[in-house]
Amino acid sequence: MPSDRYTGLAAVLGAIRNSADITQPLLVERVGLGRSVVAQRVAELEVAGLVVSDGFGPSTGGRAPRRLRLHAEAGYVLGADIATNELVVGVADLAGNLLDTRHRETDVVDGPDAVMGAVEEMAGELVEEVGAHRSLWSFGVGMPGPVAYDDGGPAAMPTMPEWSRHPTRQRLTDRFGVPVWMDNRTNLSALGERRVNPVAARSQHMVYLGGGYGIGAAVVVGGRIHRGAHGLAGAIDHVPVPGAADVVCRCGKTGCLEAVAGGAALARDGRLLAETGQSPALADVLGRTGRIRPGDVTEAAGSGDAAARALLNRAAVLLGRSLATLVNVFDPDLVVIGGGIARARAHVLAAIREEVHRSALPAVTRDLRIEPSAFDQEIAGITGAVEFALGELFSPEHLPTVLDARAGGTPDALVEERALPA
Template sequence: MPSDRYAGLAAVLGAIRSSSDITQPMLVEQVGLGRSVVAQRVAELEAAGLVVSDGFGPSTGGRAPRRLRLHSEAGYVLGADIATNELVVGVADLSGALLETRHREIDVVDGPEIVIGAVEQLAAELVDEVGAHRSLWSFGVGMPGPVAYDSGEPATMPTLPDWSRHPIRERLAERFGVPVWVDNRTNLSALGERRVNPVAARSRHMIYLGGGYGLGAAVVLDGRIHRGAHGLAGGIDHVPVPGADDVACHCGRTGCLEAVAGRAALVRDGRLLAETAQSPALARVLARTGRIRPVDVTEAAGRGDAAARALLHRSATMIGRSLAILVNVFDPDLVVVGGGVARARAHVLAAIREEIYRLALPSATRDLRIEPSAFDQEIAGITGAVEFALGELFSPDHLPAVLDARSGGATITALDGHVPA
């Protein structure tokens, strides 16, 4: 349990991180601590090089108060977003601003040796490019499936057996010499959403629809990601869909939402529409490329292809029904539609809204907002991975080690056993 001192330091630092124009009197109002305590905490953070002065704020009759800001130039953090078929690695300053990114096409079924090897290569290139060797502070990683948060290892996944319990955290920590945190990429996309979307940032209870290897949802309760006992909270991909008992899922069961409405379902059913000539647009794509991807279905729908539109509408209807269950259980004030689904928002959002409002309790939907993600899905995961790395680094549990390292001029290399000694 962190002491009151470190809880106060984290609260003050968090308020400074989240504001571009804050003074010490404003901090007193925001964090609920006395003026002398806030002054002490600010002084400690300045001595550690985490906070610096940034001019003066408006005077209210006496001496103008100093503006304070995070010393974002003091260090760097790495982030990695591992999706089903794409990898994004980025480096950011301590404010979370992305400085450079690298993209690479991957196939997550190739396994951790190949994929994490690519993460290591791209991250090393970025460290070299920005000169972060001596000022790298932490690394956040998003995985396309459930993660055992305490250990940072991918949870057992029948569809991706090579990934189960792979020591990603230990491997990357040893390679880069910084604390590493790993989580489900849908959770991290939700963190990214809360960073860039003012509506999401104000929400205390949010559901974020995303996707990794399958459909997934992040649940935010009281402003914090709710992961559950085993990192599985929000995993709607294997919720059973009534009337779909004959549809096999890659998990070994039948009738799962992923099997009838997820990425694999769009690929399978889109290909069938192409092969049977029910969708002229998809038939042309199949003839040209030999494959059908979810984005091909979305693009065909955008060109007015009736069969592609019907397929997306059917998927959206089933997704909306499953989200209605989460709305009834968790009673959010906001549902954000992100991930791959957000790219088809013009064809799916209305159907998702309709099913949630139809099936969820009226008291739960009275003031519920259902909105598309506010930013480019290509950077949602990597933005969240960086925010995750910073949030953990500056949390009350880990801030003491950061301050100790800063006061001693050492590198931040060991937090809670996340980095080998």
Template sequence: MSGDRSDGLVAVLDAIRTSPGITQPRLVQRVGLGRTVVAQRVAHLEAAGLVAQDGLAPSNGGRAPRRLRLRRAAGLVAGADIGATGMAVGLADLSGHVLVETHEPVDVADGPDGVLGRVEELVEGLLARLTDPPPLWGVGVGVPGPVEFATSRPVAPPIMPGWDGYPVRERLAGRFAAPVWVDNDVNVLALGELRTNPAAAATGDLLYVKIGTGIGAGLVSGGRLHRGVNGCAGDIGHVAVAEADTVICRCGNVGCLEAVAGGAALARDGRQLAERGGSPVLAEALAARGDLTAADVTAAAERGDPAARALLARAGRLVGGTLATLVSFYNPGLVVLGGGVVHAGDHVLAVIRESVYRRSLPLATRTLRIEPSALGAAAGLAGAVHLVLDNLFTPDRLALWLPWGSPSGHPEIVDTPDRPSA
């Protein structure tokens, strides 16, 4: 298939995917192709089983135009959002709508065989819950560590022993006979927000910052994820900060932002407060359970504990200072804050906002919005699903699998160099 023809198919299909019910005349305006060319591309997509008629639009005096929609039930996409202590696995249709999902605790430090084995079992179980399910078109996975995107292999992940260089793609592709893509969890969260939050989609240039056990950022530029050359763009948790120059990070370096402002750091500092008598509320929680988490620190702050509030304020100030640099450098329209530390209360969010607006360039913050994630934890599963959809429908991959009718049974298409769609 020629490049112009595949580009035209992708443009038409993208317009139909993103604007359900669009008519053919509107398609002509949207994609900038002639009426005859658009009609040919629509006919091609209908013959391939990807597009169907969805009734008639109101007439403007002539024949009523047909509405068109993606045949979203033609295939399924599996998504797995694997975190440090829990994971979500689901199946979605080709529009990205999650049909069935399940959540359960996990310890990513148990290693890839146990964790991915459980992912495989959960996907199979979800498929069994559907009546006459269509073929599985792809699998998307988010993991809490650096990933070389081209190979889908984790690289020296600090909290994932046994995962370094593990062939996640090859394992899951062998099990499900479908294309597989793997990315780090924050990129997946950013993608989920971008594809399902209208405000994020309208902005196009945003930072997604996760403050959980660790700290990371996903960068979106012009409506596309920016991963960098090797896939590690946005790893702000290991940016050096002066206040941490004596604290050893789990990555092995000294002075990382994550080591003083992440969820693990809050839990560590909260325990020290409790043991030294600096916080009666945290001491009570420690005595009751024998350990503390970042959520305990947030709960203590909500109860008015000044020491816990001071810990959260310090974390927010440190994260905000780093973000201020990024905002001045990158000039996004939206900063989305996610992760357990942010969702647990407003203390950190308020301090981050104050720090960013105070320390960034005035022009960089003129129209900047800083908001909590609209999806919360659900962004991870949504992003894992759209990780697959975005890659399946690039021009070169679509041209490759379209003659077969679907990418199911062709995991090798992940190796196809592609020119990203506009």
């Protein structure tokens, strides 16, 4: 268990990280520690090069207090957002500001060697570009399926059998020489949402529904991601949907939510609409490109295609019914709709809201807000991956290693802590 000293250091650093304009007197109010203790902790963080002065705040009668900020330029972190069919890798400073990203289409069924090879290549390019070789501090990775948070590896899944046996974390640690943390990408998208969306940041009880080719949910309880006993909470993609028992899911079972309402289901059913001539817009896309993607269904619906609109509405109703179960169980004050679902918000948001209010208990929906994600879904996961890496790095458990590294004048000491727990 972290000592009071490191708990206090982490609290002070966290308050500085999360405040654009903070002084030492304000820190005393925010973290609930005495003035002398806060002064000691600030001094330690300044000596370590993690905190620097940033001008002066307004005077209240005496000498103007110093403003403090995180020394964002002291180092870099990497992030990777691995979706079922695409991959985003980014590099950020210590404040979580994305400096550059790389995007590539991929397929997790190609296996971990192919996908992680692409991650290594893209991350290596970014490290080279920003000159982060000697100042790289950590790496956060979002996976397209559940992650067993207690041991830090992908959980065994019928849809990704090779991944559970692959030493993903160790491979990246060996390649980049920094601690690597992994989590479900939906959890990380929720973290990203809380970083950039003030409404989400204020919510203590939130459900984040993410969806691309798959579907996932993240649950925030008491202001923190609720991961369950093993880190597998929120996996609603393979819950059974009544009346869909004849639809085979990629997991091998039938009637799963993902199989009837996920992105892959939209692409499959959209292709059928194109091939049968029920959707002229999708038939045109299929003729030109030879394939149908979920985004094509959304674009067809936007152009007025009745069949595409009906397909999206059906998916929204099914999502709303499953979401109502989470609302009943966790009683959130906010539901955020993210991922590919958010891109189709004009066609699905009203139906999702209506179904949640119809299916959930009136007492839990009385003041419930159901809102689309507040930022670009292309960077939602990577923003969360970077925030995750920083949150773990500066946590009371791992901050001692960071401070030891800084005391040595170099972050190289982080390399010696390759076995840091998730």
